[in-house]
Amino acid sequence: MLVLPGEEIPSQGLKPGPGTYRVGGKVYASVLGLLSPRPPTVRVIPLSGRYIPKAGDVVLGTVTDVQGTFWLLDIGAPRWAPLHMTGTPWDVEVGETEKYLRVGDAVVVQVESLDATGRIGVTMQGEGLGKLEGGTIVRVAPARVGRVVGRNGSMIQTIVRHTGAKVTVGQNGRIWIDGNPEAIERVAAALRMIDEEGIRSGLTERVESYLTRSGPSSDRGPAVAPRESADRDAPPAPNDSDGERSESREEWE
Amino acid sequence: MGNVGATEVPVLLSPEGLRIDGRRLDELRPIRIEAGALHQADGSAFVEWGANKVMAAVYGPREVHPRHLQQNNKAVIQCKYNMAAFSVDERKRPGLDRRSQEISKVIAEAFESVVFAEEFPRTSIDIYIEVLQANAGTRCAGLVAASVALADAGIPMVDLLPAVAVGKIAGKIALDLKKEEDNFGEADLPMALVPQSGRLVLLQMEGHMTPDELAASLDLGVRGCREIYEKMKAALRERYAATVPSGGTP
Numbered sequence: 001m002l003v004l005p006g007e008e009i010p011s012q013g014l015k016p017g018p019g020t021y022r023v024g025g026k027v028y029a030s031v032l033g034l035l036s037p038r039p040p041t042v043r044v045i046p047l048s049g050r051y052i053p054k055a056g057d058v059v060l061g062t063v064t065d066v067q068g069t070f071w072l073l074d075i076g077a078p079r080w081a082p083l084h085m086t087g088t089p090w091d092v093e094v095g096e097t098e099k100y101l102r103v104g105d106a107v108v109v110q111v112e113s114l115d116a117t118g119r120i121g122v123t124m125q126g127e128g129l130g131k132l133e134g135g136t137i138v139r140v141a142p143a144r145v146g147r148v149v150g151r152n153g154s155m156i157q158t159i160v161r162h163t164g165a166k167v168t169v170g171q172n173g174r175i176w177i178d179g180n181p182e183a184i185e186r187v188a189a190a191l192r193m194i195d196e197e198g199i200r201s202g203l204t205e206r207v208e209s210y211l212t213r214s215g216p217s218s219d220r221g222p223a224v225a226p227r228e229s230a231d232r233d234a235p236p237a238p239n240d241s242d243g244e245r246s247e248s249r250e251e252w253e
Numbered sequence: 254m255g256n257v258g259a260t261e262v263p264v265l266l267s268p269e270g271l272r273i274d275g276r277r278l279d280e281l282r283p284i285r286i287e288a289g290a291l292h293q294a295d296g297s298a299f300v301e302w303g304a305n306k307v308m309a310a311v312y313g314p315r316e317v318h319p320r321h322l323q324q325n326n327k328a329v330i331q332c333k334y335n336m337a338a339f340s341v342d343e344r345k346r347p348g349l350d351r352r353s354q355e356i357s358k359v360i361a362e363a364f365e366s367v368v369f370a371e372e373f374p375r376t377s378i379d380i381y382i383e384v385l386q387a388n389a390g391t392r393c394a395g396l397v398a399a400s401v402a403l404a405d406a407g408i409p410m411v412d413l414l415p416a417v418a419v420g421k422i423a424g425k426i427a428l429d430l431k432k433e434e435d436n437f438g439e440a441d442l443p444m445a446l447v448p449q450s451g452r453l454v455l456l457q458m459e460g461h462m463t464p465d466e467l468a469a470s471l472d473l474g475v476r477g478c479r480e481i482y483e484k485m486k487a488a489l490r491e492r493y494a495a496t497v498p499s500g501g502t503p
Contacts, residue, residue: 048406080316116374
């Protein structure tokens with residue numbers, strides 16, 4: 001059920017959780033989102049808004065500032081995230097940070113730590129993390145990332161299978177696409193569909209039908225599995241309409 | 254809109270009790286609200302209210318600029334209200350002026366009392382209001398647009414903030430003045446309401462009213478705000494209808 005800020009929530013004795021507040025024994029929504037009663041609390045899952053970082057999330061960022069020992073990254077969160085030179089796979093000398101990453105460069109990093117002041121610690125050490133070269137980055141609403149990935153990665157696998165593009169999904173709603181220009185455009189169009197239609201049911205089928213229609217002739221008919229699509233790692237945790245974000249890394253090739 | 258002679262005082266109220274545009278005293282101008290009108294912003298809204306056209310964009314919470322305004326325990330709320338040079342008949346000199354600074358300040362303060370700013374320390378929530386066409390009541394139209402834009406941006410807050418002005422024309426209290434009524438009327442009283450608590454978080458006044466008229470105006474304004482509140486909610490529901498699972502439990 002969609003609720004708006006200021007609307008009273010039937011709390012039925014549940015405690016006010018995230019996205020709600022209580023005044024005089026009544027519970028109200030504080031954000032626009034979906035009502036989700038989860039005893040012993042009731043909460044509202046936001047449908048919009050900036051990316052709220054969570055430890056373990058893999059996100060895409062762009063460098064906004066270069067300092068002597070660290071870079072500042074825009075990951076679409078309320079604050080910029082400092083990436084320290086010791087958190088990279090490289091052996092960086094103090095003062096030589098700019099040799100590795102410059103303002104405007106795109107990177108894949110993982111959120112490591114968060115503190116009460118909203119400071120976000122990120123690292124670039126880990127599989128699938130690093131600097132991005134080539135390709136295109138598109139954005140979807142962070143609340144829609146679960147839908148982009150799909151249950152057990154079904155949605156993103158469908159997109160990759162039909163286009164042959166290389167796609168990396170950041171939990172912050174930034175998605176890197178690489179491949180031939182036509183494939184990139186088809187992936188971007190499919191992502192726009194998901195962004196606009198959100199969590200309505202039957203979306204995977206509609207996206208698949210779009211991809212089939214828009215694809216090159218070689219792509220039509222029975223879906224041809226692209227190279228390496230079969231021996232992919234275990235798919236990520238399921239994502240359903242309650243907006244729970246998956247924990248594992250989303251990377252498909 | 255129709256060009257009323259600037260020097261001649263128009264008849265603001267007909268013998269039948271109808272106003273210049275045919276409205277009754279307690280009637281609002283037509284309002285249309287579109288949530289999410291801009292793609293780039295975190296949240297946005299476009300409001301057409303009578304002959305007013307107002308766009309609002311919200312960015313944030315994001316890094317504070319300029320830095321020294323940063324607060325360690327909460328987000329700062331910054332508002333910039335601006336009227337386009339072409340928004341009025343006679344070209345408005347572009348840029349900051351005393352009026353727009355005042356309106357920016359009172360709107361930012363109205364939102365400070367409803368936004369849960371403690372949730373985002375050291376950040377800024379930036380509200381931009383651009384008046385594209387003005388016909389009296391633009392601070393209220395701007396507030397309504399900004400409020401819908403904040404909800405669209407997923408900012409946590411106590412409630413949406415409907416706003417309306419009540420005025421006095423030809424000796425009578427009237428809801429939602431249009432330009433001629435504002436220019437030739439006797440008083441103008443803009444207000445913004447928190448429907449959840451019934452509190453007013455913006456109240457300004459120009460002109461003269463008796464205490465009884467003021468009390469009546471507040472009643473009328475609150476009723477007007479509640480009417481606008483429903484339109485604001487409808488606009489947000491329409492915007493997000495496509496993203497909600499059709500039927501079933503969440």
